[in-house]
Amino acid sequence: MTRKGGNPAPDQPVSIASVARRAGVSIATVSRVINGIANKASADTVAKVREAVAALDYRPSSAGQSLRQRKSRLVAVLAANMANPTMAAIAASVEVALREKDLVMVLCDTHDKPELQDEYLKEMRAQQARAIVLLGAVASPLLAALRGSTTPLIFVNRLDPGGGASPFVGIDNDAAGADMARHALSRGLVRPAIIHAPLTSSATRARVEAMARVYAEAGHPVPPERRLGPPLRDHLAIGHHAVRLLVEQGLSCDAYLCTGDLIAFGARKALVEARGDAGSAPFFGFDDNPLNDWVAPWLSSMRIPYAAYGEAIVDLILSENGEAPRQRILPHALVIRPAAGEG
Amino acid sequence: MTRKGGNPAPDQPVSIASVARRAGVSIATVSRVINGIANKASADTVAKVREAVAALDYRPSSAGQSLRQRKSRLVAVLAANMANPTMAAIAASVEVALREKDLVMVLCDTHDKPELQDEYLKEMRAQQARAIVLLGAVASPLLAALRGSTTPLIFVNRLDPGGGASPFVGIDNDAAGADMARHALSRGLVRPAIIHAPLTSSATRARVEAMARVYAEAGHPVPPERRLGPPLRDHLAIGHHAVRLLVEQGLSCDAYLCTGDLIAFGARKALVEARGDAGSAPFFGFDDNPLNDWVAPWLSSMRIPYAAYGEAIVDLILSENGEAPRQRILPHALVIRPAAGEG
DNA sequence: AAGTAAAGGGAAAACGTTTTCCCTTGGCGT
DNA sequence: ACGCCAAGGGAAAACGTTTTCCCTTTACTT
Numbered sequence: 001m002t003r004k005g006g007n008p009a010p011d012q013p014v015s016i017a018s019v020a021r022r023a024g025v026s027i028a029t030v031s032r033v034i035n036g037i038a039n040k041a042s043a044d045t046v047a048k049v050r051e052a053v054a055a056l057d058y059r060p061s062s063a064g065q066s067l068r069q070r071k072s073r074l075v076a077v078l079a080a081n082m083a084n085p086t087m088a089a090i091a092a093s094v095e096v097a098l099r100e101k102d103l104v105m106v107l108c109d110t111h112d113k114p115e116l117q118d119e120y121l122k123e124m125r126a127q128q129a130r131a132i133v134l135l136g137a138v139a140s141p142l143l144a145a146l147r148g149s150t151t152p153l154i155f156v157n158r159l160d161p162g163g164g165a166s167p168f169v170g171i172d173n174d175a176a177g178a179d180m181a182r183h184a185l186s187r188g189l190v191r192p193a194i195i196h197a198p199l200t201s202s203a204t205r206a207r208v209e210a211m212a213r214v215y216a217e218a219g220h221p222v223p224p225e226r227r228l229g230p231p232l233r234d235h236l237a238i239g240h241h242a243v244r245l246l247v248e249q250g251l252s253c254d255a256y257l258c259t260g261d262l263i264a265f266g267a268r269k270a271l272v273e274a275r276g277d278a279g280s281a282p283f284f285g286f287d288d289n290p291l292n293d294w295v296a297p298w299l300s301s302m303r304i305p306y307a308a309y310g311e312a313i314v315d316l317i318l319s320e321n322g323e324a325p326r327q328r329i330l331p332h333a334l335v336i337r338p339a340a341g342e343g
Numbered sequence: 344m345t346r347k348g349g350n351p352a353p354d355q356p357v358s359i360a361s362v363a364r365r366a367g368v369s370i371a372t373v374s375r376v377i378n379g380i381a382n383k384a385s386a387d388t389v390a391k392v393r394e395a396v397a398a399l400d401y402r403p404s405s406a407g408q409s410l411r412q413r414k415s416r417l418v419a420v421l422a423a424n425m426a427n428p429t430m431a432a433i434a435a436s437v438e439v440a441l442r443e444k445d446l447v448m449v450l451c452d453t454h455d456k457p458e459l460q461d462e463y464l465k466e467m468r469a470q471q472a473r474a475i476v477l478l479g480a481v482a483s484p485l486l487a488a489l490r491g492s493t494t495p496l497i498f499v500n501r502l503d504p505g506g507g508a509s510p511f512v513g514i515d516n517d518a519a520g521a522d523m524a525r526h527a528l529s530r531g532l533v534r535p536a537i538i539h540a541p542l543t544s545s546a547t548r549a550r551v552e553a554m555a556r557v558y559a560e561a562g563h564p565v566p567p568e569r570r571l572g573p574p575l576r577d578h579l580a581i582g583h584h585a586v587r588l589l590v591e592q593g594l595s596c597d598a599y600l601c602t603g604d605l606i607a608f609g610a611r612k613a614l615v616e617a618r619g620d621a622g623s624a625p626f627f628g629f630d631d632n633p634l635n636d637w638v639a640p641w642l643s644s645m646r647i648p649y650a651a652y653g654e655a656i657v658d659l660i661l662s663e664n665g666e667a668p669r670q671r672i673l674p675h676a677l678v679i680r681p682a683a684g685e686g
Numbered sequence: 687a688a689g690t691a692a693a694g695g696g697a698a699a700a701c702g703t704t705t706t707c708c709c710t711t712g713g714c715g716t
Numbered sequence: 717a718c719g720c721c722a723a724g725g726g727a728a729a730a731c732g733t734t735t736t737c738c739c740t741t742t743a744c745t746t
Contacts, residue, residue, distance in 0.1 A: 015702055026726045031704060039723060059469040063409035064702030067731045072406065074449075082438070083633075088431035095425070095452050104466065106417075107450040109438050123447065126402040236637055265637040290426075294579055294608040295638040358732055369696045374734060382693060407732030410701045 014056045016064075023052035034060065066128055075103050075317065076124040078117060080136030080158075082109045084235065084262065086287045086306065087135055090156065093310030094133060101314055103130060112233065114140035121146055131317040136201065137161055154316050156309065159202040167325045169312045171332040173203045176302050177210030180257060180284055183334055189255035189282070190220040195242040195267055196229045196259040204259045207286065211257055225251060239266025247274045254281050261285035261292065264299055288335050300336045357399045359407075366395035377403065409471055418446050418660065419467040421460060423479030423501075425452045427578065427605065429630045429649065430478055433499065436653030437476060444657055446473060455576065457483035464489055474660040479544065480504055495660050499652065502545040510659045510668045512652055514675040516546045519645050520553030523600060523627055526677055532598035532625070533563040538585040538610055539572045539602040547602045550629065554600055568594060582609025590617040597624050604628035604635065607642055631678050643679045 020027045025045060032040045033049040041049070052058070066072040075098055079087040095105045106129070110117040121142040124132055131152040137143065139161035146153060153166055160166040184192055194211055197204045208227070215222050228242035239258060246253065247270070258264040264285035272278050278298065288301035312328040319326075363370045368388060375383045376392040384392070395401070409415040418441055422430040438448045449472070453460040464485040467475055474495040480486065482504035489496060496509055503509035527535055537554055540547045551570070558565050571585035582601060589596065590613070601607040607628035615621050621641065631644035655671040662669075 016704095017702080027703085028705080028727080029725060032725090035704080037705095040725075042724065045724080059465060061410070061702050062470045063406050063415065064731090065704080066406035067404070067410050067701090067733085068703045068705085070731070082431060082435035085428055085431070085634075088425060088428070088434075091431075091450070092425035092452055095450065099451075104470070105450055107434070107438065107448055108442075109435055122402060127405045127447070262637075265634070269637050291428075291608070291638075294605075294612050295634075359734095360732080370733085371697080371735080372695060375695090378734080383695075385694065388694080404732050407701090408734080410703085410731090411733045411735085413701070 014058050016058070016060065019049070019052045019056055019058050022056065023048040025049060070128060071130055072128045073103050074106050074124075074127050074129045075131050075133065076106045076108060076120065076127070076129045077133045077135060078108045078110050078120055078137070080110055080112045080138070081233075082107075084260075085289050085291070086260075086304075089289070089306040090135055090309050093307050094313055095310070097310030097314040101318065103314075103317075110138070112136065112138055114138050118142040125151070133313055133317075134158075138200070152317050154313055156313065157201075157203050161200075161202070165325055165327075167316045168327040169309055169316065170203065170329065171302075171304050172329050173206035174210045176286070176332040177207035178214045179332070179334055180207075180302060181211040181214035183336075184255050184257065184282075184284065185214070185218050185220070187255075187282075190215075190218075191253055192222060192226065192255040192257050193242070193246060193251075193253040194222055194227045194257045195239055195263050196227075197235060197238060197263065198231055199229060207259050225249065226253060235260050235262035236266040236269075239263035239268075240270040241266075243267045243270035244274065247271070256281060256283045258283065258285045261287045261289055261296070261299065261301055264301075265296070268298070292335075292337070297337050300334065303333045303335045305330050305332075357401050359401070359403065362392070362395045362399055362401050365399065366391040368392060413471060414473055415471045416446050417449050417467075417470050417472045418474050418476065419449045419451060419463065419470075419472045420476045420478060421451045421453050421463055421480070423453055423455045423481070424576075425450075427603075428632050428634070429603075429647075432632070432649040433478055433652050436650050437656055438653070440653030440657040444661065446657075453479075453481070455479065455481055457481050461485040468494075476656055476660075477501075481543070497656055497659050499656065500544075500546050504543075504545070508668050508670075511670040512655045512659065513546065513672065514647050515672050516549035517553045519629070519675040520550035521557045522675070522677055523550075523645060524554040524557035526679075527598050527600065527625075527627065528557070528561050528563070530598075530625075533558075533561075534596050535565060535569065535598040535600050536585070536589060536594075536596040537565055537570045537600045538582055538606050539570075540578060540581060540606065541572060541574055550602050568592065569596060578603050578605035579609040579612075582606035582611075583613040584609075586610045586613035587617065590614070599624060599626045601626065601628045604630045604632055604639070604642065604644055607644075608639070611641070635678075635680070640680050643677065646676045646678045648673050648675075 016027055016030050020030045023030065025048065029041060029045060030049050033046050062073060077091055077094055079091060081087055091107055098105050108120045110120060117138055118140045121132065129151060131154060133154045133156060135156045136158050137155055137160065144162055147162060147164060147166065155166050155168045157170050159168055194208060196208045199205045199208065212222050228245060230238050230241045232238050232241060256264065256267050258267060264283045268278055268283055283299050285299055285301040288303040292299055292301055308330055312330065316326065316328060359370055359373050363373045366373065368391065372384060372388060373392050376389050405416060420434055420437055422434060424430055434450055441448050451463045453463060460481055461483045472494060474497060476497045476499060478499045479501050480498055480503065487505055490505060490507060498509050498511045500513050502511055537551060539551045542548045542551065555565050571588060573581050573584045575581050575584060599607065599610050601610060607626045611621055611626055626642050628642055628644040631646035635642055635644055651673055655673065659669065659671060
């Protein structure tokens with residue numbers, strides 16, 4: 001209704017040439033006007049071009065642009081595991097931030113497998129992706145190779161497994177782990193179980209080490225049998241398995257420190273299954289998914305500002321002018337939920 | 344280590360021309376070998392080309408391909424709301440299925456807003472997307488225009504708001520709603536509350552109508568005051584708000600039939616806040632997120648096979664040869680969880 | 687033995703941009 | 717008057733594919 005004629009242009013045969021024709025100018029001029037090149041078009045030329053663009057509902061073909069400029073508007077996000085709500089939250093945040101800058105998100109699930117990650121990296125090189133965001137990177141051959149290229153590589157949550165000081169967005173996992181342990185100690189919880197994901201993730205490693213360190217320094221070292229990290233991929237299974245082990249061995253704990261909320265979910269379920277109730281030892285997790293308030297009022301969790309990740313990541317992508325690769329460390333905060341009355 | 348020389352090719356200046364040069368054949372031949380055109384290359388030509396491709400780690404530029412073929416390998420997935428774990432689950436499933444067919448997923452969050460949806464549709468037209476998957480479509484001008492184009496449009500969960508019999512993947516929401524109501528009736532629950540999302544979604548509408556119909560036919564019509572659909576966007580808030588209203592009005596129910604799990608989460612929380620416990624009336628939801636088993640053992644839910652959606656969707660995209668636009672109706676199943684002992 | 691078909695392969699056009707040259711005006715300073 | 721510079725704008729190259737014509741050689745049919 002807002003446009004004059006019925007000019008929907010069925011399938012988009014509308015190229016820059018047609019715009020140029022309608023505006024009575026050259027292709028070059030249209031391109032310049034669209035891209036806002038100053039001093040290259042008079043006021044009425046600009047007006048004519050704009051009119052034609054609007055009338056034809058023209059939008060430059062991405063293929064043409066990519067080909068010419070040797071780079072696309074695509075930004076790849078390689079997530080280690082989309083089943084984890086955390087990844088979804090970050091992806092959502094990134095998407096919004098990218099949209100603002102007229103970039104487009106391509107989302108891939110690497111399932112934490114190096115081969116698959118490489119496959120995607122290859123694909124994204126073929127797509128001439130503007131940047132690649134790694135939500136939980138794993139070491140892989142192509143990743144190493146790509147580190148030398150001009151394509152910005154942004155590491156999120158987990159540091160670059162290659163070791164270099166690559167651009168990074170995340171929290172201070174050491175501080176966060178320490179904070180959690182100190183809080184537990186302050187509540188007199190001196191016999192915790194530490195249940196964690198595989199230590200291949202730098203984030204997990206830092207959290208676990210910080211907790212153990214703080215406990216050791218406080219004179220309550222956590223012995224190996226209370227440090228559990230089953231080599232499973234599924235966080236729920238990790239927690240479940242760990243607590244079952246704990247129960248079988250008759251080890252009692254006064255707190256469950258988990259490196260992820262999902263692990264805590266699994267842990268608690270195993271406990272309920274084993275004893276009929278969840279006991280009185282509080283559960284601690286990381287991530288603090290928004291749903292926790294609704295379905296896990298028993299879970300204290302380290303809140304990580306995932307909603308702010310998108311902006312930080314896109315910032316890092318665009319400020320590629322920067323020399324020293326910067327790290328964006330965002331604030332964390334422990335959200336305490338009363339382990340109290342659930343009945 | 345697996346390749347001979349140190350030939351990582353820093354930034355991908357490796358085009359089809361370089362492959363042709365190395366193999367000692369023409370560009371055309373390389374293209375044909377890569378695309379598997381039969382009867383156009385002798386055995387050793389093929390071998391030479393393959394060798395060169397492998398040695399140079401060549402992969403065709405997507406931009407070049409898209410430009411020439413006037414279509415890209417991108418498939419757009421427009422999700423109404425990525426914060427909903429359901430959407431994330433479907434997206435994950437689609438991604439896997441696409442990968443298998445060498446397609447790439449572009450994920451966009453329309454936030455259920457027509458303008459944003461149109462913005463994305465426009466972008467995807469510019470990208471010459473191979474297909475567009477609408478995870479909860481909303482009516483919008485460009486959507487109507489696109490329906491006439493050759494780009495496949497796949498509607499998921501919600502039917503095409505334009506009314507046409509467009510390709511669709513989802514469950515039989517009418518049957519599912521009826522099943523749920525019948526189950527509740529069979530348990531003697533005759534005073535249910537029906538709490539639902541905005542009825543702009545065809546899926547929600549069908550569920551609600553089926554429930555109401557079954558109850559009415561059984562001689563227990565559900566009066567308006569027990570049918571609640573606050574016009575909020577957030578499902579959690581919908582459920583919360585609805586139950587608060589119910590409580591304030593002193594209306595008692597013996598079951599909570601919610602059109603989504605998140606709504607049930609909100610509903611139960613409001614109930615706990617109001618009375619101190621969750622009462623004995625069972626909760627019912629739709630979607631049955633895998634996490635329910637871990638964090639919501641009190642919630643019965645209509646399981647929807649989201650993991651199977653990806654394959655069905657990709658099938659529909661590729662079988663565009665088909666004439667009669669097909670609908671893929673997947674099976675649903677009510678998962679009963681004992682509302683029993685939560686203490 | 688001639689004619690024909692098929693196999694194998696190359697040259698070049700086309701896809702839609704952006705950008706580098708180049709040309710033409712006017713206006714200005716000397 | 718002369719030279720210069722800036723503004724405004726066009727022609728054409730280049731980006732990397734796929735595909736349509738071609739052309740040559742070989743094998744097979746009559």
